[in-house]
Amino acid sequence: MSLPAPIQNLIEAFSRLPGIGPKTASRLTFYLLRAPENVALDLAQALDELKSGTAFCQTCYNITEAGRVECGICADDERDHGILCIVEEPLDVLAMERTGGYQGVFHVLHGALSPIEGIGPEDLKIRELIRRVQGGEVREVILATNPSMEGDATAMYLRGQLENFTVQITRLARGLPMGGDLEYADQNTLLRALAGRQAMD
């Protein structure tokens, strides 16, 4: 039996999302068929507006509302703009913010160096990071890339790029499990890693 095209299309579109296999995709599709029409249409609208309604902060490259030049964190005068926490992804900013233990600002690289995937320094927001440090306001750079091969390589590379600046370079204390993903770390592990950060020399 072949499914009607609109159902097949939706199952395929769901299947392209990470962690959603064909079985889950068909469950979701048939759920939406029975659910009130606005459940599917609200989701469709939210998807349509995802990219048109968001923009990158022109300072830290975190996600922010479209039309804003700076995100809420960069625009916040109460935060310490002398401390810069370097993360790979916007979700990592969320994870750091959830700890409630960080008062500095961020810089989002949008990835990590990965020769295998062909991701080099020019693919990340590294030039923009150097420019921020050149500005002179930054006293400390906390390297908070993921505790993985790529994250470590990125941290090493950044240390090299930043060593000629009069800025302290630290990294999150180990305690994060190797091969893990920063956004999955629980708050206490992250808090301890933040408190125990060590000079990178």
Next chain:
Amino acid sequence: MSLPAPIQNLIEAFSRLPGIGPKTASRLTFYLLRAPENVALDLAQALDELKSGTAFCQTCYNITEAGRVECGICADDERDHGILCIVEEPLDVLAMERTGGYQGVFHVLHGALSPIEGIGPEDLKIRELIRRVQGGEVREVILATNPSMEGDATAMYLRGQLENFTVQITRLARGLPMGGDLEYADQNTLLRALAGRQAMD
């Protein structure tokens, strides 16, 4: 830190789907932020077209393309229109079809009797079923409701409604685990249940 509204909206829209919690919803959302724009837009379009592009078969109430009066199974002269398999949901039709062992046609009730949820006979496609059986072409009705409280209650109710017709009433052989859901049964279990169906007396 508060997330930009378009991101918050999409996380909430995903969270309303069954089996998707806030953590998975935010993973999917941030994945879509990075993915090529067409991944999100294709999904949005498929969602928009889900209800407008589908209709119910006016014979068996399975899902079919909009504009069609009958589904592919009902329109197929090679199937045995004298055998009617009664299921709760369109996904159950799929599960039966996957076995490759059924040559009759279907009738989709769109639910099961449930006094607790306030679902009575008039909420299901039962009147339409009686009308089909009255037509005289049907020799056998296979009750293939889920092996649950509601599914069993529905089967008992249907047996009562159909007993005055000269039609054999059978049900899928037990072997299906109680409290389970028909669409999750593996093909062999379903095949055996189909082959071992017993007269309901």
